[in-house]
Amino acid sequence: MGWLGKVVGGAIGMALGGPVGAVAGAVFGHAFDKDGSELNRDERRELSGNEEAQMTFFVAAFSMLAKLSKADGVVSRDEIESIDQFMTQDLHLNRESRNIAIDIFREAVNSPEPFEGFARQFYATFRNQPRLLEVMLDVMLRVSTADGQFSPQEEELILSAVHLFNYPSEGYLKLKSRYVDQSDTYHSVLGCDRGDSDDFVKKQYRKLVNEYHPDKIAAKGLPDEFTHFAEEKFREIQEAWEHVKKERGMA
Template sequence: MGWMGKLVGGTIGFALGGPLGAIFGAAFGHAFDTGAELDKTGHRPRLSTIEQHQLTFFVAAFSMLAKLAQADGRVTREEIDSIEHFMEKDLRLDVDSRNAALNIFRTALNAPGTFGDFARQFYQQFRDQPQMLELMIDILLRVALSDGSLAQGEESLILSAVNIFNFSTVRYEQIKSQYVRVADKAYAVLGCSPDADDEQVKRCYRQRVQEYHPDKIAAKGLPEEFTRFAQDKFREIQEAWEQIKAARGLK
């Protein structure tokens, strides 16, 4: 049983702490007041290290998306729809996971914690796992650009995460270009320039495949609910490579 099963069952014996912990406590604290199943020692089963990372990622993602939706001072029906679309179509969350995500999202909307607070705690957890940092930037951009445009307030917040994560601004622009119509989208997916020679392109491809292999990312603490997103990224890398390979006549 993963962390979501323990959450639904009211058996999580672990507190996140910090601003994300405040969100988690406000959203789910009531679930652990009474009737929680105890283990043989008389305590609630605790999360494994991987499950703790998964919980942190999940809470951080929907907390940061909530503050992103508030970037212009209000949350529109269209923004809520884009979050729900991301949950259903991109992540393919089941009912329990969707309800948990919406609970976190709504709690974060009214919480005093800021986008920067959540981003800093996320960075402290995943500072040595650049794939996780990039995935979070990718998620923020994908949702923000789901309507085809990136509002100034939204990009300002995402750029603040780029700064907090010590993330490459060049790579940020490459990720952003994946979600707008550009001729060099395939190269952006691989993280290289159209001017790169064949060997450089091959190196970029091999690096991206290694970084984004779903099994490797999951082992680092990506929530199960986000593995489909990682799988989609992996497919995008393969498709981009096939396009470039065909265009360049590579084998």
């Protein structure tokens, strides 16, 4: 995520608008003042299209998680630990990037910008990448249920994202079952139910393997750290497939 260091160092000008731009401006503007390294505007270049998409992903993701964590009135320790796991184990952020993600989270918690604003801007950037939208919903569910509870306020925000992302309701229910109802986790990971045919399960498995392949994720120009997340999802899919295949007696 080399572009992030350039933003912090002042070598890249901020060109984002909307809620994401407001939070990014507050966070990175503070970094410029703190480091005393802001460059003359004429010496700075603007974000490239790829860098802008990466910035939107980074800021919007942690802003949505901030709003979601505060939805029930209390940001719990379990939720914080779940977000930290997302940063370190899924995205493999280094210390600098992790600290900036924390700053974004803190700024967004107290920001007047609503959750829906961040979700709408996230969708506007990634509307043609449905699996990335699905991953974001998955992370939201993971964080909101980390404390063992899933409040109506939390689900209301996630459902608003489901609507804004144009994500199918049946798909959301399958995602939700991974965290709220663990009775059939492996089938849920594959996007199917226990009652589905073997042929359908195989079809779902092949589709997910193709869409979550780390090489395909990397080719979309997302942060390098996100490819690590794709690799984790890829392994999760493979593990689920092995369990379901064994349970069903499939060759």
